[in-house]
Amino acid sequence: MHWADVLAKKLAPKADHHVLATGITPSGPIHIGNMREVLTTDAVYRSLIKQGADAEFIYIADDYDHLRKVYPYLPKTYEQYVGQPISEIPCPCEKHDSYADHYLFAFLDSLEEIGVEPRVYRASEMYKTGVYRLAIETALEHTEDIKEIIERVSKRSLPKHWLPFNVKCEQCNRLTTTKPELYEYPFIEYSCECGHSGKCDIRKDGVGKLPWRVDWPARWKNLKVTFEPFGKDLGTTGGARETGEEIVEKIYDYSAPEFTMYEFILLKGKGAMHSSKGTALSANDMLQMTPPEVLRFLMMKNQPAKHITFDPGFGLLNLVDEYDQAERMYFGEEERIKGWKDLDAIYELSQPGTIPTSLPYQIPFRHLVTVVQIGESWEDIKNILYRTGQLPDTISTKDEKHLQKRKDHAEYWLNHFAPKAVRFTVQKKLPKIDFSDEEKKVLQEIASSADTISWTAENIHNLIYSIAENQSLSPKKAFTAVYKAILGEKRGPRAGFFLSNLDQSFVIKRFSEASS
């Protein structure tokens, strides 16, 4: 059974209505780990629905969280906003209403791209519309109990006047610099590092925020969350998960949600990703280079608890190939590999939209990677594919759209991540390179015999070989001449296949020029 089905089956009988939550703070560019959390939740959600359970998928954007520091991608002027809620500080690009919106909208776009549509909640709105009011009052009533739980479970000590509420300073708008002096319902007297001291009425909305370890359990209660996965860092002993479980049960009288813990995604050759160390791959890059169904496939075929190594180099090609192969096996076009478990569930969960009813038209991604570098527009590329018989005369619009998207991904990959070895540029004019006499001779021969063959990969390949042999030249040298004339380099994609993708008369003309 697929892991999502196992989790869903365990979860199903525990509630009549399930709320599956994912909570990601839009404090910076989303990265691929965020995608794992979302997709893990989505998989369990889909499985519950499939099993006939009543379930809903929500995303809580903690946009009331404070800015922790001036991240490397921010201007230095953001120093003044550190400590303030990210929904109340300016947008870095000035196009959105707030800093939080800037990253939140990008994230939501990415979610749409991979076929995930949760109901979105914003912490800032919940704090400002009173959703949290009761939770705040309850927490403050139980200050000593909460303090005891946190100190005992997490083994850290809290200050003497600690309250489970961070007051937002009226003067400087920061959540992190206020110190409570006295709490007497409904007022908290506080002083702030900015020099201001004041009185905060907790009955008013948006005057402060529960600290993370209390905010999380309060959220479970408020939104009736029954399932929420989290990263391994939060699963550690004494972590927020452990204190949260006890707080939600003892203080908020609500059962802690079920969960699964997921591992990090490592970048091949670089290990764990850290935004601060510049080893992170943004979700945007990942989505631009990887077709959405392939990205989902990567997550679905791995148990959440296993780490995933993502290789943005050649590994991406293998991954896409593997997906295509799984797709062929799913539709019975290829024999299933023994040991490939849960193929059907994995394939179905990998679909961002509806599950295809027949095999989508496939073109190997590797071929696309070559063709994309020859044609400039989609029309060019389509014509090449038609000419070489890689596209049937009639192709459904759906298949065409699918291929076109694959092409976009291939292009992005080529421009940003592909190893040099697979990149090339067809030179518009004859490269200014010297050709040896024997190279000229080979090119001359090819040019003059080329119109005697039909322009297919195999014929071209054979032609080059026979000409090289006639001139007792090593095939390798013949190939080098070809690449020099077309690409201005000594190497290139497989010659027969490559030249067959180019226009025959163009090749003849170029070879004639080079040999004259």
Next chain:
RNA sequence: GGGCCUGUAGCUCAGCUAGGCAGAGCAUCUGGCUUUUAACCAGGUGGCCAAGGGUUCGAAUCCCUUCAGGCCCGCCA
């Protein structure tokens, strides 16, 4: 110190959440194509499933112990 994950062919890994013949890809070897763009096709070699113990008719799979490696433990996925 605590927690989690991993250990299966030379390499990268499936298979472990239904206990029932040990599986792929790459590499290697053989044969084929005058064939290079990570070449391709057909076939073969290759494993005490980290070690030890337990449960079982039967264990890579479940349980216990040990060893080795990785990651996490202010915030972070």
